[in-house]
Amino acid sequence: MTLRSKFIVTAAVLYLTMGVLAWQLLAYNQVLFVAAEVLIVISLVLTVQLYTSFVRPLNLIAAGVESIRDRDFSIKFMETGQKEVDQLISVYNQMIDELRQQRVTQTEKHFLLERLIEASPSGIILLDTYDRVAGLNPAAAQLLQTSGKDVVGKPLGELPGHWGNSLEKLPKDEQRVIRPNGIQTYRCRKIRFLDRGYHRYFILVEELTQELLEKERNAYEKLIRMMSHEINNSIGAVNSILHSFSYFSPQLDADTKLDFDEALQVCITRNQNLAGFMANFANVVRIPVPVKQPVNLHELLHSIHRLMGPSFEQKQVAWQWELDQEAPQVAVDVQQMEQVLINVIKNALEATDTGGWVKVKTSASPPTLLIQDNGQAITPKVQEKLFSPFFSTKANGQGIGLTMVREILLQHGFRFSLQTKEDGFTTFAIELAEA
Structure with a gap:
């Protein structure tokens, strides 16, 4: 039984008793009977007013609880002129304003975070408390070459291709660089966050392919150009000297001349091979822009x-x-x-x-x-x-x-x-x- 029902039942029993007692006075003294009836009516009016004042805060509380349960933070109450009730209304209205502001702020942050995750060029794989895939952004779906619906709820080890084996072994709160096919390079990190009091993880996959390839290319291009310049200059000078030595060949006797010519030819051939060796490396950095x-x-x-x-x-x-x-x-x-x-x-x-x-x-x-x-x-x-x-x-x-x-x-x-x-x-x- 509610508090309101108890109040009504108690008042009804009390006034019924008072009415019976007043009826007993009618046989002895009509003046006292009339006076008793007047008092009963006055007390009834006061009781109704007291009931209204008593029940109004309960109605406000019930309405407030209902709006909070429905997550409707737009309902506010007007002051009634009663000090106690107005204090309750003021506190309730202030609480509703703060809840509404917090919800707006949280919704805006959540929307911004969703947009950032969707637009992120890095792959993001959200895990549940059992390290199963709870969701992923478009970049991660593209890396996995699958749709989000196909992998949601699956353990990491069941992800397609090389990703299952690589990500399943990824240590928590650490990062690791993987090169699945020798050309694409990815940095993977397993990061912890707190969600409604529970520790969960998400995996961030960043592609480093272009950045590393550019650094590698710049490094070996500089090295090859420097080596090619130095070696070619030296080979040209040495070959020139060797060819000059060949003019002394006719002045030598027959036995010495044969060994001398063979030694010069070996040196010249070796220099030419070395020049060809460097030319092969130089060709790598001289690849022209393709004409498709x-x-x-x-x-x-x-x-x-x-x-x-x-x-x-x-x-x-x-x-x-x-x-x-x-x-x-x-x-x-x-x-x-x-x-x-x-x-x-x-x-x-x-x-x-x-x-x-x-x-x-x-x-x-x-x-x-x-x-x-x-x-x-x-x-x-x-x-x-x-x-x-x-x-x-x-x-x-x-x-x-x-x-x-x-x-x-x-x-x-x-x-x-x-x-x-x-x-x-x-x-x-x-x-x-x-x-």
């Missing part, structure tokens, strides 16, 4: 096949085709793209044993080129360094081939990767641009 033109990708691949076919036959490695029915028209610099294909297919051939195969696959929509082989797999340790400047796993390799491939494809604006898939096949993938 529409090219039939299949025709370009067939021309490379005619060029490299004898090498495949000599090593007894099969060249396999899996071409799209529709030949993709792509925008490339033909000479530079030929250089890329020759280097990539040559590497695939060298990695494949006799009896193996190299498969060339194309897709028209979107234009994509895959060069697969069943040769030696790429280890995770090598994977991270594949496209590092002048890195090579060959005994006498200079690491120029893949460095040049990297620079040409980056100047074209193509996405590319080189890795050994779960099926054991090594794949060089290039996402081309449609002409």
Whole structure:
């Protein structure tokens, strides 16, 4: 029973009792009966007024509680002229003003934070208390190459591609740099925050590819230009001196002359080889801006096949085709793209044993080129360094081939990767641009 109901029941019982007693006075003294009735009426009026004053604050409290429960902070009450009630109303109105202001401020901050997260170029993956994906922004969805609905609720280890393994091992409150395919570089941080009293984490993924590539390029360009300048100057002077020595050859006897000529030729040849060695490095930093033109990708691949076919036959490695029915028209610099294909297919051939195969696959929509082989797999340790400047796993390799491939494809604006898939096949993938 509510307090209001108790008050009404008590008043009703009291006035009923007073009415019965007053009725008893009617038989003894009519004047006293009238006086009692007047007093009862007066007290009833006072009781109603007291009830109204008593119930009004309760009504205000009930209405205030209801508006707060409904999160409606726009309702305020007018003063009634009663001191006690007005004090209650003043406190309530002040509280409502503060709640409304706090909600407006919180909503604005939340909206701003959402907009910042949505517009952030860095990938943000929000985790729940069990380290499952609770949400991600568009940049993270693009990195994962999936939609948010496909990964929400999944553990980190079940994220697509290399991300599952990399992010699952990420230490809390620490950062780590990962290079999943040897070219893209990401800095990942797992950061803790407090949400409604519970500790949760989010993962921030920042791409450092362009920044690091630019720094690498500037560093090795400066070094190569300096080395090329110094070595070429020295070689030119030394070769000039060696050629001058050759004029003394006729003055020597026959036995000495033969050894003298051979020694001079060895020195001159070695200098020429050294000059060629430096020229190969210099060519990497002299790659011109690509002049793109529409090219039939299949025709370009067939021309490379005619060029490299004898090498495949000599090593007894099969060249396999899996071409799209529709030949993709792509925008490339033909000479530079030929250089890329020759280097990539040559590497695939060298990695494949006799009896193996190299498969060339194309897709028209979107234009994509895959060069697969069943040769030696790429280890995770090598994977991270594949496209590092002048890195090579060959005994006498200079690491120029893949460095040049990297620079040409980056100047074209193509996405590319080189890795050994779960099926054991090594794949060089290039996402081309449609002409």
